[in-house]
Amino acid sequence: MKNLIYALLVLLSCCTKAQTNELKIVSKPIDYSQERVRLSLEYLKDHHNIVQNSPTISPKIIVLHYTAGGTVETNYKYFNKTHLEAARNVLKKQSTLNVSSQFIVDRDGTIYQLMEPNMFARHTIGLNYCAIGIENIGSRNQPLTEKQASANAQLIRYLTKKYNIEYLIGHSEYGVFRGSKLWKETDPNYFTIKDDPGKDFMKKVRLLVTDLHLKDKP
Ligand SMILES: [Zn+2]
Secondary structure, three states: OHHHHHHHHHHHHHHHHHHOOOOEEEOOOOOHHHHHHHHHHHHHHHHHHOOOOOEEEEOOOOEEOOOOOHHHHHHHHHHHHHOOOOOHHHHHHOOOEEEOOEEEOHHHHHHHHEOOOEEEOOOOOHHHHHHHEEEOOOEEEEEEOOOHHHHHHHHHHHHHHHHHEEEEEHHHHHHHOOOOOOOOOOOOOOOOOOOOOHHHHHHHHHOHHHOOOOOOOO
């Protein structure tokens, strides 16, 4: 009887553990319209020199971002548009495909998935063809939260199991890939300076996933 109770207790603790380890991702797909497909294939060809029939990627890098304001809903609505807004002239000269990312993490740590992680999204110049973008609701004046750091770490862990991810960077760090084999941008002058998601946040997230040994440079 004692053994049975012990076995039941072990079983119970395993179940609870499995439950807490399970990552909850809320599906919130943006409109990956035929036009988005067309523009993504065009972007892959024109900017990355990659000709494909479908806008899929083999993810190697995870890039963390912040949204520089707004809520999940306003950022979702922004990314949901297929074409870039008129005000973003520098980007628009390169392609009219709108920016987006595969994930958004809210300030309470809720993870939203906007498309399959291996679908092409425009979020990091030179690396889009192999990068998964994780946006976080926040800005320079609204520092990202502990819950976001822990959600990003859990999501990185999940993606690393699923894909052959080798690198983890913040958007502000993407310049170190310029000139490396991984950098694929046909226009050498197409580059913008970024400061998201911030050094503190990157430090926190990296500490939580040290065991994954993800690289931060080529
Ligand atoms: Zn960014």
